[in-house]
Amino acid sequence: MKFQGRIVSPGTITAEALVSHGGLNTLASFQKALQFGDKKATCGDQNNPDLYGKQMAGKALCLPQTIGSTTGGLVLYCACSMGRQPACMLFSQPIDSLAAAGAVLADVWLDNVKMPVIDSLGDEFLSYVKDGMKITVNSDGSVDVE
Numbered sequence: 001m002k003f004q005g006r007i008v009s010p011g012t013i014t015a016e017a018l019v020s021h022g023g024l025n026t027l028a029s030f031q032k033a034l035q036f037g038d039k040k041a042t043c044g045d046q047n048n049p050d051l052y053g054k055q056m057a058g059k060a061l062c063l064p065q066t067i068g069s070t071t072g073g074l075v076l077y078c079a080c081s082m083g084r085q086p087a088c089m090l091f092s093q094p095i096d097s098l099a100a101a102g103a104v105l106a107d108v109w110l111d112n113v114k115m116p117v118i119d120s121l122g123d124e125f126l127s128y129v130k131d132g133m134k135i136t137v138n139s140d141g142s143v144d145v146e
Contacts, residue, residue: 003125007141008095009103011116015087017133017145018059020050021126023067026075026099029056033084034075041084060135061086064126066099076102080113088137091119092126118143 028045032038033056041057057079066072076099079085089103095117103117116137129135129145136144 001128001145003121003143003145005090005118005121005141005143008100008119009107009115009117010139011088011114012137012139013060013087013114013116014134014136015058015060017129017131017135018051018054018056018061018086019126019129019131020048020061020063022048022050023065024048024051024061024063025068026066026072026102027069030075030079030084033057034078034082039084041079041086056086057084058087060088060090060137062090062092062126062129062135064092066096070098072096072098073100073102073105077106077109080106080110080115083113085113085115088116088118088135090121090125090135090137090143091117092121092123093119095119
């Protein structure tokens with residue numbers, strides 16, 4: 001199935017879906033990866049049962065929105081700079097300014113690091129996609145889910 005969204009950070013990629021139906025607290029989720037060297041970026045947010053204990057690095061992270069502290073953008077940027085970022089981030093809702101800042105700064109400032117980000121994919125997207133599905137992000141902001 002194909003979904004159309006808005007490009008926040010450009011790029012193309014194919015990756016396995018990892019789905020959260022609740023908001024992603026970036027600090028709680030990526031803290032172990034950034035502070036303790038977890039290269040798989042295992043989600044440490046106990047308040048997110050969809051993601052807790054699952055590897056986020058290299059996955060197509062599908063979510064409604066990010067939540068939490070104002071460090072959210074910096075956390076995403078740092079995850080990218082350390083090579084521990086999701087393959088892409090796909091938002092069913094419009095992205096918040098903090099997550100957008102982290103994604104855009106990583107795209108602009110980091111060489112050879114790509115984390116395509118698409119938002120406004122709609123509630124149908126988040127209802128349809130399941131963990132393990134093959135996700136392809138296209139350069140026009142469309143997302144194919146198989």
